[in-house]
Structures are given as C-alpha cells and as structure tokens.
Amino acid sequence: MDLITKLLPATEQTPLLPPATGGDAAIPGFTPPTSRPSPSNEAPSTPAAEEGPFPTKQILLLCLARLLEPIAFFSIFPYINKMAQENGNLPNTDVGFYSGLIESLFSLTQMFVMIFWGRASDRVGRKPVLVASIVGVSLATMLFGTAKTIAEMVIYRCAAGVFAGNVVTIRTMISEQCGQRSKKQAKAFGWFSIANNLGISIGPLLGGALAEPVRQYPVLFKGWKWLEEYPYVLSSLVIGGLGLICAAVVGWSVEETLDRKGEDRQVEKMSVWELMKSPGVGIVLVVNGWIMLLAYSYTAILPVFWFTEVDLGGFGFSPVQISWLMGLTGLSQAVWMLAIFPPLQARIGTNGVMRVCAKAYPLFFALGPVFSMLLRTGNPALVTVFWALAPLAFCFGSGVSMSFTAIQLAVSDVAPSTRTLGTLTSISQAVVSGMRSFSPATFASLFALSVKAQWLLEGYSIWVLMVTMAFGFTVLSLRLPDYEQLKKEREARAEEETQRLLD
Incomplete structure (x- = not known):
C-alpha cells in the first residue's frame, strides 16, 4: 500500500485539529528571567480608580464576536480531506494537496483584505464593519457545505476569507474600550484569547459531529435525501446560523468605539513603512510572526501525527480519540488563561511570559516523538506509561498559548500612539494570516515526507526541524524591547x- 494511502485512508480521512494554535508546553521547572522586566510589562502605573470600571458586558460581547472566525476556519478540518476526495474524485495521493490548498485560501485571502477592513472601520465606524464581516463569513460558511466540486469549495472558502476581517476590528475596539497601556487591556485580551481558543475547539468539534449525519446518526436522519446528497451541509448551516445570530446580538448590543469628536483634531500621520521602522515595532512584528509560524506548523502536523500508524512514527489514534484529546486540551487552555496568565503576567511581565513560553516550546516539541517511541516499542508497560503521561503532557503543554495573548499586549504597548494602533494591529494580523495561509499545506507535506523517509531518523526528522524553529523563538524573545523605556523616549x-516649536 502506498504510504500516503496508509496516512490518509479513503474510509477515514477526518483527522481533527488540536484546540490550540500552538498546542505546546509550559514545562515544570522553568524559572523567570533573572532580571525583572520593566514596570510597563507588568501593569501601568495609572491607579485602577482613575481608569474606571472594567467594561465587562462590552468585552464579553466582543469575545462572542471573536468566536466566529476560528469556528468557521477550523470547522471544515475534520471532513475536508474526505469532502475534497469525493467532490474531485481524487486519488489518495492527491488529497493532501487539495485539502491543504482549500484550507490555506481562507487565510491567504484574509491577509490581503486586513488593511481594507481596518481603514473601512476608520471611515464608517467599528460596529457596522464588524457586523458586515460576521454576516459575510456566516453566509460563505453556509454555502461551503453545498459545494459539489473543488472549484466551488475554493470559491466559497475564498469568500469566507474576504469577510474574515473582524479580528482587526475587535482588537481595535477592545483597545478603545480599555485604553492603550491600561491594565484593563491585559485582562480584556486574556478573555479575547480564551474566546479564540474556545472557537478553535468548538469549530472542529461541531464540524466533525455534524458532518455526514445520515451515516453518523442513521436513526435520526435516515431517508433525508438532501442530507444524503449534501453530507456536509448540516455542519455548515449550523455554524453559519450561529454566526448570523451572533451578528444580530452584536448589532443590537455592542457600542460604537470610534471617537468621531476627534476627527477635526490633528492626526499623526505615519506610512506603513515609517510605522514598521519605529523603535521596537520591527522586532515585535518578527516575534509575532515567528510565534504564529510555530503555532500553525504545529497545528498542521499534530492531527496527522496523532492519526498516523504507530509503526510509521505516529500515535495511531482514531478520530474519536483525537476529538476527545482535542477537547481536553482546549479546556486546559481556558484554565491557563483564566487562572495562570493574569497573575503570571503581573509578576514577570509580558516579555517574561513570552520568554518562559519560548523556553518551553523546544522541550515540548521533543516530547511528541518520545511518546511515539514508547508506543513503537510495543512493550505493554511502556504503552501504559504513554496513556498515563501523554494526555497530561498535552494538557500541561497548552499553557504556551499564553504567548499568543502576550504578543497581542506587546503589539499594543509598542505602538507609537493610539492613533497608529489600528494600522499596527492590521499589519500584525496580516502577518498572522500570511503564516496561516501557507503553514498547513507546507508542514503537512513536510510531515508526510518525513514519515516516508523512515531511513532518516526513523521518520522523526520533521521534529528536528520543529525543535530548531522553536529555539529560534527562544533567541528572538531575548530581543524584545523595554516598553516603558520606549514610552519615556x-x-x-x-x-x-x-x-522647539515654542522657541
């Protein structure tokens, strides 16, 4: 049997993605950097009483809006391989290419429209742009389930990407609700990250649970001809319908945050190039991109790694086992963000959190092949060790998702002014979309090549690359700027x- 056929058998091509875009580890025994970061990395000096109350309702509504994009993006991953094969009559060897292409087009399209959505929100307001974006993604998602050809899948996926600009608007609205460098912002972006992680968890769970309902739930759906003809439409309709409900709630309850009273005041004008050359901005954008590269490459590899047969260097998990582990690690991410991140960020600062995560990345990446080796021995005692330790390690490892929240705070802190924050946010999100556009297909292909080359490190060469990349983040994290010093300068x-003007 061809290797690719073994990795992606025609009857079971539904590997699920992990709930974390980074899914890595915060390893016990790490200590914070010996030198404490500047106060700006911990909490602004502004007293809480002067900042006003935390806008709980508005932040929760914005987090609700944030759920949609990752749900829409990840919901197709459980069934995209099988759907592409059926719609295109593809041989097993071609499935990975087409599914990876369709997955990536969402982010590639999104990357090119980020600046457009940011500028539109500056002209017509944050709220109408946010609602329009949610409605567009919802409708495109609903149409995706009706696709019967590869071309239709591509068109609907690109359409969803065109409208998926809500993340820029939401991040800008959160900053405007809380105030730049306000300590409320750290809490708000923590909630924002939890919403993102929940969306990443909910998306594939819904997609996998609702795909092919006639086959999965024959008692309920046997004889439903339209579900037999469109086996993936129920998933798309439910997710798109939830998105339309979300748009209605946001349109009714979210407050406009664009300050039109200040339109006549002089606005600091900086080109994109000037902004990127501002002190500290370049390295923060590089670190942001590197974190996303690690996150999306790991996300692409992990479900196939879990699914791959043990004798080829994987875990040999079934889709159900993948789904359960994915849900478990998604829950652990929420615990990390709610219980661990706030006090840790207050103690060691934004840069401190990223440096701890940067040290954890390479160690946790190395644990994947180590666990695979335990299964590969076939020794019952070592297999028992695997089942006792592996789930805990993946749950503990999801703590590295704290780096995603930390880098968002860093982007906000490094902005030269509040009047450049929207543009800088758009640039950072374009970087994120760019990384997500090519990482799934590239690293899934590299994983397949690694497994095929069993003579090279017994199929584990991909993990050498991943660990090396993780060490790159470790080095880059040491060059993050001192935000308080930048502010003083x-x-x-x-x-x-x-x-000078007065003189």
Whole structure:
C-alpha cells in the first residue's frame, strides 16, 4: 500500500485539529528571567480608580464576536480531506494537496483584505464593519457545505476569507474600550484569547459531529435525501446560523468605539513603512510572526501525527480519540488563561511570559516523538506509561498559548500612539494570516515526507526541524524591547518638539 494511502485512508480521512494554535508546553521547572522586566510589562502605573470600571458586558460581547472566525476556519478540518476526495474524485495521493490548498485560501485571502477592513472601520465606524464581516463569513460558511466540486469549495472558502476581517476590528475596539497601556487591556485580551481558543475547539468539534449525519446518526436522519446528497451541509448551516445570530446580538448590543469628536483634531500621520521602522515595532512584528509560524506548523502536523500508524512514527489514534484529546486540551487552555496568565503576567511581565513560553516550546516539541517511541516499542508497560503521561503532557503543554495573548499586549504597548494602533494591529494580523495561509499545506507535506523517509531518523526528522524553529523563538524573545523605556523616549522627543516649536 502506498504510504500516503496508509496516512490518509479513503474510509477515514477526518483527522481533527488540536484546540490550540500552538498546542505546546509550559514545562515544570522553568524559572523567570533573572532580571525583572520593566514596570510597563507588568501593569501601568495609572491607579485602577482613575481608569474606571472594567467594561465587562462590552468585552464579553466582543469575545462572542471573536468566536466566529476560528469556528468557521477550523470547522471544515475534520471532513475536508474526505469532502475534497469525493467532490474531485481524487486519488489518495492527491488529497493532501487539495485539502491543504482549500484550507490555506481562507487565510491567504484574509491577509490581503486586513488593511481594507481596518481603514473601512476608520471611515464608517467599528460596529457596522464588524457586523458586515460576521454576516459575510456566516453566509460563505453556509454555502461551503453545498459545494459539489473543488472549484466551488475554493470559491466559497475564498469568500469566507474576504469577510474574515473582524479580528482587526475587535482588537481595535477592545483597545478603545480599555485604553492603550491600561491594565484593563491585559485582562480584556486574556478573555479575547480564551474566546479564540474556545472557537478553535468548538469549530472542529461541531464540524466533525455534524458532518455526514445520515451515516453518523442513521436513526435520526435516515431517508433525508438532501442530507444524503449534501453530507456536509448540516455542519455548515449550523455554524453559519450561529454566526448570523451572533451578528444580530452584536448589532443590537455592542457600542460604537470610534471617537468621531476627534476627527477635526490633528492626526499623526505615519506610512506603513515609517510605522514598521519605529523603535521596537520591527522586532515585535518578527516575534509575532515567528510565534504564529510555530503555532500553525504545529497545528498542521499534530492531527496527522496523532492519526498516523504507530509503526510509521505516529500515535495511531482514531478520530474519536483525537476529538476527545482535542477537547481536553482546549479546556486546559481556558484554565491557563483564566487562572495562570493574569497573575503570571503581573509578576514577570509580558516579555517574561513570552520568554518562559519560548523556553518551553523546544522541550515540548521533543516530547511528541518520545511518546511515539514508547508506543513503537510495543512493550505493554511502556504503552501504559504513554496513556498515563501523554494526555497530561498535552494538557500541561497548552499553557504556551499564553504567548499568543502576550504578543497581542506587546503589539499594543509598542505602538507609537493610539492613533497608529489600528494600522499596527492590521499589519500584525496580516502577518498572522500570511503564516496561516501557507503553514498547513507546507508542514503537512513536510510531515508526510518525513514519515516516508523512515531511513532518516526513523521518520522523526520533521521534529528536528520543529525543535530548531522553536529555539529560534527562544533567541528572538531575548530581543524584545523595554516598553516603558520606549514610552519615556517618545515622551522626551515630543517635549523636545514642543519646545522647539515654542522657541
């Protein structure tokens, strides 16, 4: 049997993605950096009483809106391989290419429209742009389930990407609700990250549970001709319908945050290039991109790694086992973000959190092949060790998702002013979409090549690459800027400019 056929058998091509876009580990025994980060990395000096109450209702509504994009993106992953094969009459050897292409087009399209959505929200307001984006993604998602050809799948996936600009608008609205460098912002973005992780968990769970309902639930759906003809439409309709409900709630209850009263005031004008050359901005964007590269490459590899047969270097999990482990690690992510991230960020700062995660990445990546080797021995005692330790390791490892929230805070802190925050957010999200556009197909292909080359490190060469990339993040994290110092330098330059004008 061909290797690719063994990796993706025609009767069971529904590997599920892990709930974390990074799914890695915070390893016990790590200690924070010996030098404490600047106060700006911990909490702003502004007293809480002066900042006002935390806008709980508005942040929760924005988090609800945030759920949709990852749900729509990840919901097709459980069935995309089988759907592409059926719609295109593809041989097993071609399934990975087409499914990876369709998965990536969402993010590739999204990357090109990020700046457009940001500018549109500046012109017509945050709220109408947010609602329009949610409605567009919802309708495109509903249409995807009706696709009967590869071309239709591509068109509907691209359409969803065109409208998936809500993340930029939501991040801008959160910053405007809380105030730049406000300590409320750290809490709000923590909730934002939880919403994102929940969406990543819910998406594939819904997609897998509702795909092919006639086959999965014959008692309920036997004889439903339209579900037999369109086996994936129920999943798309449910997810799209939830999105339309979300759009209605957001349109009714979310407050507009664009300050139109300030439109006549002089606005600091910076080109994209000037903004990227501002002190600290470049390295933060590089770290942001590197984190996303690790996250999406790992996300692409992990479900196939779990699914791959043990004698080829995987775990040999069934779709049900993958689904359960995915849900378990998704729950653990929420615990990390709610219980661990806030006090840890307050203690060691934004940069400190990222540096701890940066040290954990390479160690946790190395655990994947180690666990596979335990199964590969066939020793009952070692197999028992695997089942006792592996689920705990993956749950504990999901703590590295804290780096995603930390880098969002870093982007906000490094912005030269609140008037450049929207543009900088758009740039950072374009980087994220760019990484997500090519990582799934590229690293899934690299994994397949690694497994095929069993003579090279017994099929584990992909993990050598992953660990090496993780060490790159470890090094880059040491170069993150001191945000408090940047703030003081900017204030000093502003005072000098004011004095020069007065003179």
